[in-house]
Amino acid sequence: MEFKINNEFLSQLEELIKQNNAQEVKNLLHEVHYADMAEILEELDLQEAIYVFNSLDSEITAEILLELDDDLRINILKNLSAKEIAEEIDELDTDDATDIIAELPQHKKEQVISELEDVEHAKDIVELLRFDEDTAGGLMGKELVKVNMNWTVLTCVKEMRQQAENVTRVHSIYVVDDEDRLKGRLSLKDLLTSSTKTPISEVYIKKVTSVKVDTPNTEVARIMQKYDLEAIPVVDEMGRLVGRITIDDILDVIKEEADKDYQMAAGISQDVEADDSIFDLTKARLPWLVLALLGGFISVKVLGFFDGAMHNHKELFFFTPLIAAMAGNVGVQSSAIIVQGLANNSLSGTVWERLLKEVSLSLLNGLILGLILFIGSHFLLNVDIKTGITVTTALLSVIIIASLVGTFIPMILHKNNIDPALATGPFITTSNDIFGILIYFSIAKLILGF
Amino acid sequence: MEFKINNEFLSQLEELIKQNNAQEVKNLLHEVHYADMAEILEELDLQEAIYVFNSLDSEITAEILLELDDDLRINILKNLSAKEIAEEIDELDTDDATDIIAELPQHKKEQVISELEDVEHAKDIVELLRFDEDTAGGLMGKELVKVNMNWTVLTCVKEMRQQAENVTRVHSIYVVDDEDRLKGRLSLKDLLTSSTKTPISEVYIKKVTSVKVDTPNTEVARIMQKYDLEAIPVVDEMGRLVGRITIDDILDVIKEEADKDYQMAAGISQDVEADDSIFDLTKARLPWLVLALLGGFISVKVLGFFDGAMHNHKELFFFTPLIAAMAGNVGVQSSAIIVQGLANNSLSGTVWERLLKEVSLSLLNGLILGLILFIGSHFLLNVDIKTGITVTTALLSVIIIASLVGTFIPMILHKNNIDPALATGPFITTSNDIFGILIYFSIAKLILGF
Numbered sequence: 001m002e003f004k005i006n007n008e009f010l011s012q013l014e015e016l017i018k019q020n021n022a023q024e025v026k027n028l029l030h031e032v033h034y035a036d037m038a039e040i041l042e043e044l045d046l047q048e049a050i051y052v053f054n055s056l057d058s059e060i061t062a063e064i065l066l067e068l069d070d071d072l073r074i075n076i077l078k079n080l081s082a083k084e085i086a087e088e089i090d091e092l093d094t095d096d097a098t099d100i101i102a103e104l105p106q107h108k109k110e111q112v113i114s115e116l117e118d119v120e121h122a123k124d125i126v127e128l129l130r131f132d133e134d135t136a137g138g139l140m141g142k143e144l145v146k147v148n149m150n151w152t153v154l155t156c157v158k159e160m161r162q163q164a165e166n167v168t169r170v171h172s173i174y175v176v177d178d179e180d181r182l183k184g185r186l187s188l189k190d191l192l193t194s195s196t197k198t199p200i201s202e203v204y205i206k207k208v209t210s211v212k213v214d215t216p217n218t219e220v221a222r223i224m225q226k227y228d229l230e231a232i233p234v235v236d237e238m239g240r241l242v243g244r245i246t247i248d249d250i251l252d253v254i255k256e257e258a259d260k261d262y263q264m265a266a267g268i269s270q271d272v273e274a275d276d277s278i279f280d281l282t283k284a285r286l287p288w289l290v291l292a293l294l295g296g297f298i299s300v301k302v303l304g305f306f307d308g309a310m311h312n313h314k315e316l317f318f319f320t321p322l323i324a325a326m327a328g329n330v331g332v333q334s335s336a337i338i339v340q341g342l343a344n345n346s347l348s349g350t351v352w353e354r355l356l357k358e359v360s361l362s363l364l365n366g367l368i369l370g371l372i373l374f375i376g377s378h379f380l381l382n383v384d385i386k387t388g389i390t391v392t393t394a395l396l397s398v399i400i401i402a403s404l405v406g407t408f409i410p411m412i413l414h415k416n417n418i419d420p421a422l423a424t425g426p427f428i429t430t431s432n433d434i435f436g437i438l439i440y441f442s443i444a445k446l447i448l449g450f
Numbered sequence: 451m452e453f454k455i456n457n458e459f460l461s462q463l464e465e466l467i468k469q470n471n472a473q474e475v476k477n478l479l480h481e482v483h484y485a486d487m488a489e490i491l492e493e494l495d496l497q498e499a500i501y502v503f504n505s506l507d508s509e510i511t512a513e514i515l516l517e518l519d520d521d522l523r524i525n526i527l528k529n530l531s532a533k534e535i536a537e538e539i540d541e542l543d544t545d546d547a548t549d550i551i552a553e554l555p556q557h558k559k560e561q562v563i564s565e566l567e568d569v570e571h572a573k574d575i576v577e578l579l580r581f582d583e584d585t586a587g588g589l590m591g592k593e594l595v596k597v598n599m600n601w602t603v604l605t606c607v608k609e610m611r612q613q614a615e616n617v618t619r620v621h622s623i624y625v626v627d628d629e630d631r632l633k634g635r636l637s638l639k640d641l642l643t644s645s646t647k648t649p650i651s652e653v654y655i656k657k658v659t660s661v662k663v664d665t666p667n668t669e670v671a672r673i674m675q676k677y678d679l680e681a682i683p684v685v686d687e688m689g690r691l692v693g694r695i696t697i698d699d700i701l702d703v704i705k706e707e708a709d710k711d712y713q714m715a716a717g718i719s720q721d722v723e724a725d726d727s728i729f730d731l732t733k734a735r736l737p738w739l740v741l742a743l744l745g746g747f748i749s750v751k752v753l754g755f756f757d758g759a760m761h762n763h764k765e766l767f768f769f770t771p772l773i774a775a776m777a778g779n780v781g782v783q784s785s786a787i788i789v790q791g792l793a794n795n796s797l798s799g800t801v802w803e804r805l806l807k808e809v810s811l812s813l814l815n816g817l818i819l820g821l822i823l824f825i826g827s828h829f830l831l832n833v834d835i836k837t838g839i840t841v842t843t844a845l846l847s848v849i850i851i852a853s854l855v856g857t858f859i860p861m862i863l864h865k866n867n868i869d870p871a872l873a874t875g876p877f878i879t880t881s882n883d884i885f886g887i888l889i890y891f892s893i894a895k896l897i898l899g900f
Binding site: 248307324341346347357 | 483485492493657659675676677678680697698701704705708709711712713715716717718722723724725728731732735736738739740742743745746747749750751753754757760764765767768769770771772773774775776778779780782783785786787788790791794796797798799804807810811814815818819822823826830831874875876879880883887
């Protein structure tokens with residue numbers, strides 16, 4: 001069912017481009033879905049991609065634009081005139097149109113808007129451009145079907161047919177009062193199953209979940225997931241229906257959030273992909289590495305401070321990477337669980353309960369791991385009992401402290417409205433490395449007395 | 451718009467339960483959405499939750515069941531008779547019903563199925579139970595609206611009204627031939643805007659994306675996302691329409707996949723939440739920690755092997771955690787980018803291109819970090835130039851090798867049909883720790899000659 005790009009197809013296409021045969025390019029791509037076309041364009045070089053783009057109807061190219069990677073989209077748009085872009089925009093729903101216009105440089109933005117044919121569409125886009133892109137207002141589109149609660153079903157159906165012309169997918173029919181305030185909804189099923197004579201006020205469902213224009217997008221995502229909604233109406237400060245958000249946009253929000261948290265945990269500070277440029281990848285990766293390196297400087301200093309142990313207890317230094325690694329791993333586990341709990345809004349109980357739980361958990365894990373280390377250090381690594389006791393005690397302490405740091409730093413960040421995902425990855429491993437080494441040698445000094 | 455659980459509400463509810471006042475419990479919860487009720491039940495103890503559950507109508511409790519955490523659902527189901535469970539199941543769509551029945555122990559499963567009132571429903575569920583839960587067949591439900599391509603629109607609308615009675619949300623109207631083979635679809639918009647006299651064969655859309663019953667669920671998710679679908683029809687080996695998958699189930703698949711990859715990267719081997727028991731959390735966390743500990747044993751051995759350096763170059767040992775940490779961090783970054791690229795199916799180019807890119811990237815990062823280390827080691831950490839050159843050279847080599855390991859291990863796993871996410875987190879940090887230390891001291895031995 002799905003189209004698979006193959007080299008044969010690509011060389012055929014490239015040949016047609018070389019022959020400057022726009023009609024045949026169009027024919028070749030006739031049956032191809034726009035999402036697949038976007039993938040094809042990614043495989044071509046920019047000039048070829050622009051040629052293909054110009055060979056196709058704006059109805060299709062508008063959809064392709066939405067599917068392209070940001071870089072290629074920006075490059076293609078640079079090569080189109082304001083009038084050409086306006087033709088694409090005219091084909092798009094207001095929310096998608098706004099996303100594309102928002103990416104344009106200021107002067108081109110205004111030119112494109114002035115070239116739009118449909119004035120109502122242009123007005124909607126200008127309105128949507130006002131909203132912060134990370135809020136419900138920034139996600140919503142204006143295309144929706146709404147009916148007045150004072151109408152009869154007959155008027156309603158007539159009006160709806162007209163409105164539906166502008167709406168690609170009818171998710172819900174919203175019911176408003178004379179002031180346009182959201183009052184409820186009509187389900188499509190009701191529409192299919194109830195007779196046209198019924199008055200609206202009798203059939204509409206009074207309960208409707210909505211969000212405000214300034215609700216954050218992650219909150220919209222949470223609400224739509226929780227209540228299993230495929231579309232949600234957006235109201236303004238006066239409760240007036242101003243737009244709707246559909247599930248496909250929420251899917252993008254969820255994916256972006258998950259990708260961002262994942263990349264944060266891996267020490268990548270910007271949204272990048274494997275195919276981005278070396279420069280972009282370096283920009284995303286280097287900051288955390290520099291931080292980790294500076295953390296490393298501190299660990300060098302800390303170890304230097306304990307160099308008195310070199311003479312009689314050199315084997316202590318062989319265990320530093322082990323202790324540091326365990327501290328890092330335990331810390332990342334704890335912080336990941338908290339970050340996910342915060343993201344899913346599923347953390348319950350008081351701070352003290354969480355503290356008690358984390359200590360019990362790390363005590364249990366630490367005792368098991370400590371036992372393995374104690375036995376292993378004696379039989380596999382041949383260190384004396386006293387050193388074995390030292391490293392085991394240190395491991396246990398380090399595990400407990402690392403898991404507390406991993407648990408509470410994200411919680412504190414979250415409480416101060418900072419993204420808790422910041423406290424995962426290199427941040428937690430680096431700080432736990434330093435703490436771990438410090439605790440380890442302090443305990444060693446206490447037990448072995450150097 | 452959203453219901454917020456507060457302590458006052460909870461104590462009011464608990465008081466009513468204590469008074470054994472089922473009617474008032476029902477009244478109190480009358481206006482509450484089932485997703486919120488699930489959250490309320492999570493706050494109560496099991497006996498209270500079961501009391502509330504029994505006070506409500508099965509129409510509502512069936513929906514609540516779906517929203518509950520696995521543990522509580524299993525506990526509640528244990529306390530219900532087969533007949534009571536069958537009443538819940540009768541209220542649910544076939545896909546949800548199947549998910550719940552699949553969780554029951556074998557003997558209870560059969561009892562519940564034999565107690566189902568609607569025989570057609572029971573047949574559908576028995577059919578769905580055959581499919582692997584990680585395939586399209588395991589995700590699909592039987593509720594859909596389908597029309598025969600040979601009908602007129604008039605017959606069609608009549609038939610649809612009847613079918614729509616059993617379908618909560620009408621996503622798409624599927625068009626089949628006399629053999630039930632999927633031929634196309636009718637959009638709801640067409641339904642709203644075209645006259646009832648038009649023949650089906652003239653209005654239906656011949657292009658329809660479908661999946662097979664054995665398509666993996668992650669592949670279904672990718673296709674639905676790519677083509678922006680809110681529902682997708684499922685066909686059997688003969689191309690017959692056997693079910694449909696809706697976007698809400700795909701949302702769960704996407705979230706689960708993202709959570710799983712995230713947890714893997716953090717060294718958590720099972721799907722757990724912060725509120726799970728200490729035993730479950732230990733089961734999920736301990737295996738990776740044991741692996742990391744055993745890796746630590748190896749690093750102790752490796753360091754012991756180089757203990758000749760202790761006499762004249764003790765400061766080398768101060769740098770081991772720094773080198774090991776940098777190796778771990780670089781490796782995790784590389785593997786995370788590859789794992790995401792594989793998940794999104796967005797990796798392009800040959801293996802050699804990727805190798806070249808990764809080497810260039812790590813060379814660039816390594817040179818910048820090496821410069822910082824060289825300057826820092828001299829001015830901040832006061833080591834001599836020769837040691838400075840040693841640690842800098844080691845850092846550069848370690849960064850290049852760690853990024854290659856991080857890039858290619860997930861790719862190799864993927865090629866062998868093993869989940870590449872396995873190669874993130876503790877696995878990559880531990881192996882890079884060991885490699886890093888080995889490379890570091892080998893280079894030091896070469897330069898400083900101990």
